[in-house]
Amino acid sequence: MKRLEIKASxxxxxxxxxxxxxxxxxxxxxxxxDSKEFYRPVIEWMDEFKTTKPKSVRVSFNLFYLSSxxxxxVKQFLMKVVDLSTAGTQATVIWSYDDDDDDIKKTGEDYQKxxxxxxxxxxxx
Amino acid sequence: MDLNKSGSIEETIFxxxxxxxxxxxxxxxxxxxxxxxxxxxxxxVNTISTLVETxxxxxxxxxxxxxxxxxxxxxxxxxxxxxxEKDNSGYQMTYFIIGKNGNEFSIFSGNIVNNxxxxxxxxxxxxxxxxxxxxxxxxxxxxxxxxELSSKGGAGLGFLTIALKSGNNIDFDFEMLNKEYSLFxxxxxxxx
Numbered sequence: 001m002k003r004l005e006i007k008a009s010x011x012x013x014x015x016x017x018x019x020x021x022x023x024x025x026x027x028x029x030x031x032x033x034d035s036k037e038f039y040r041p042v043i044e045w046m047d048e049f050k051t052t053k054p055k056s057v058r059v060s061f062n063l064f065y066l067s068s069x070x071x072x073x074v075k076q077f078l079m080k081v082v083d084l085s086t087a088g089t090q091a092t093v094i095w096s097y098d099d100d101d102d103d104i105k106k107t108g109e110d111y112q113k114x115x116x117x118x119x120x121x122x123x124x125x
Numbered sequence: 126m127d128l129n130k131s132g133s134i135e136e137t138i139f140x141x142x143x144x145x146x147x148x149x150x151x152x153x154x155x156x157x158x159x160x161x162x163x164x165x166x167x168x169x170v171n172t173i174s175t176l177v178e179t180x181x182x183x184x185x186x187x188x189x190x191x192x193x194x195x196x197x198x199x200x201x202x203x204x205x206x207x208x209x210e211k212d213n214s215g216y217q218m219t220y221f222i223i224g225k226n227g228n229e230f231s232i233f234s235g236n237i238v239n240n241x242x243x244x245x246x247x248x249x250x251x252x253x254x255x256x257x258x259x260x261x262x263x264x265x266x267x268x269x270x271x272x273e274l275s276s277k278g279g280a281g282l283g284f285l286t287i288a289l290k291s292g293n294n295i296d297f298d299f300e301m302l303n304k305e306y307s308l309f310x311x312x313x314x315x316x317x
Contacts, residue, residue: 010171011171031170031174033170033203033206065196067200067203068282068283068285068286069203069274071269072269072272072274073274075272100188100189101188110266110269113266114270
């Protein structure tokens, strides 16, 4: 399956979804004008990825800012990870944040409660 | 409706609103630090939000304060971009102003909405304003759990986010411009 990479812009994050390593990264700021449209290829990629029945997947987030519509889009992405997990894939979410950034930390905790996925928190050095 | 026409009723109401805010901050100890009048698009949202960040850093606002203000600024500006009505010639009349009073920042915004939308917004914002902090958070989680993005890209979390970040310090009003449209003004306050 083809690797998906979306380069960062002023208001969108850097995204890498790699089906060879099963390592995914979403890093940076996210406040696109149309969040649904921006995350559409990511969601579609996840649907196709599910058909490969991966053994495990590791999703790393390092976000500095998420607009409210991006928060919904990232939730939709995480629900795709939940789909994988339900189908037997071992899923780990690495949630990185700056030491003094309670907002992003709380967003991670909200997602963890909502998805019941295995979250590991890391403070950026 | 021609909003850009000098001297029209719509333009007069809009201008007097903006002037009122400017006058209120044109006194000792108070200051307007960011002001944008006119059309908005995503490029302008990027420029204004970067300007806000730079100004806040320059003013020595704490990192968490900057983050709160940045959150409100983005939600406010993107709301206007998505929902602000345009006039017959495609002109989108909006204002966005940040005023500083000591370490308190007031974020003012205004855009044109259809009168039917004004009625719904009024109800929604009154409901949000009456919520306690814990109820606000509960409603936020509820929308996060069940929310989908609308065709316009709205999440239903925008006003809740503004209320949460400002400690529910929000104010708003609607001034009817004509049979069809009103000027929707929103204000939130944050400590920097």
